[in-house]
Amino acid sequence: MMQVNTSSDLQEERQRLDAFFRFGISVDCVVFGYDGENLQVLLIERGAEPYKGFEAIPGDLVSLNEDIDQATKRVLNDLTGLPDIYLEQLSTFGAVERHPMGRVVTVVYYALLDKNLYNPHPASWASEAYWKNLDEIGEMAFDHRQILEAAVQHLHHKVQHQPIGFELLPEEFTLAQLQHLYETILNTSFDKGNFRKKMLSMNVLIPLDKMQKEVRHRPARLYRFDQQRYEQLVQKGYLFEL
Template sequence: MAEKTTSTVPKGQKSQFAVPYYEISYDKFFQFGVSVDCVVFGYHENRLKILLIKRGAAPFMGMWALPGDLVYPNENIDVAAQRILRDLTGIDNLFMEQTKVYGQVDRHPAGRVITTGYYSLIDIAKHDPHASAWADGVYWMDLNEVPKLAFDHSDILKDALQILQQRVRHQPVGFELLPEKFALADLQALYEAILNESYDKANFRKRILSMNLLISLKENQKDVPHRPARLYKFDKQRYDELIAKGFSFEL
């Protein structure tokens, strides 16, 4: 006979078994599925985009979704996130961070599946995704044009965006997303795209330069339809210090 454990439903919480006290066989606890869903934000030409797949398998066949799939029984969840993203989109060795865990009982029509969200922010120009496995297509879509996604992926995307926006207010971003030499307007456009806010040009310039984060170069922009602006590059040592200590990016 399978070993049993007795569980108590917290006061005020409805039990799916409709009784306040119950016994469940241990084997019931090993009938859950575990998955990961990857939120990959891309930055390109002053626009923030999201990497989506067109599902080529049930459930929700033909719908837009985040790259995600089930974790193998013998697989570490972080390893699974890398594998699933590679299998579906061809993107490999991408640094990703966990966001939240989603465990709604009815979030997957096939049964109980608990998923962990991951997110990353990359330069689109440095990656070439392509559909593979059961994905019918892989697309970069403007964040403000994303339709209703399969499963609860719209919620996972919303939460990941909030976490990204909180992060960029306390850690400098741009080192991996901008070219080595850039104008202050390029950096401002990056922050405005991620935070969905507009900044006064003078205030932004003053705030950024006060951090001593940038090295002013004796170079200006070339081949631009306006007055060439001064170019800058990041001070790597100072950049790493600010990431370690944290900073407040508030204008």
């Protein structure tokens, strides 16, 4: 069995390679939300250079003693006040000229959120923090436009293979809400009866003894997503489709 080297040897080698250790690493957090009508993204307005005043995806430089996974939660909380939420890694952007202040490679994460749960508040160097409809977004800082497009593409793909739609809805929702969400994300329309059959046949929805109230038509039944059951099914090799 081989031995990992002593630390003095490593320091020497490290000095030889010093010119390689001048990168900055940042994380960017694309957080999707849904207001019942439109798909939205959490944005900040930059209150610091570079790109001061531009809209941007919440993100910041990572410290030397910080895991990048953990940095996402810290950064998101610092800039927008959102609490610890689960963020999944998407991809990494590392073009040479993407950051005017030096060589910064950014690791992009994304999350889905019921936007009614938390209200973003700008802090740190973010001068604003708000939700914005996906189709109303214009110019952005850095290559964030490109990053956002990659995230949307990923969402399109993912929503068809994993039951992530539920994360965007309140805990209790109707099938019509779910259907409308899917139609919005995928920009298509589904047959009501078939959508309903499909969703129910997957056995990951718990029907509640609650109904909608104060609607001027027949009230719809409310459902909850059954996370436990879903995980059981995944373990048995079950694949969510459409």
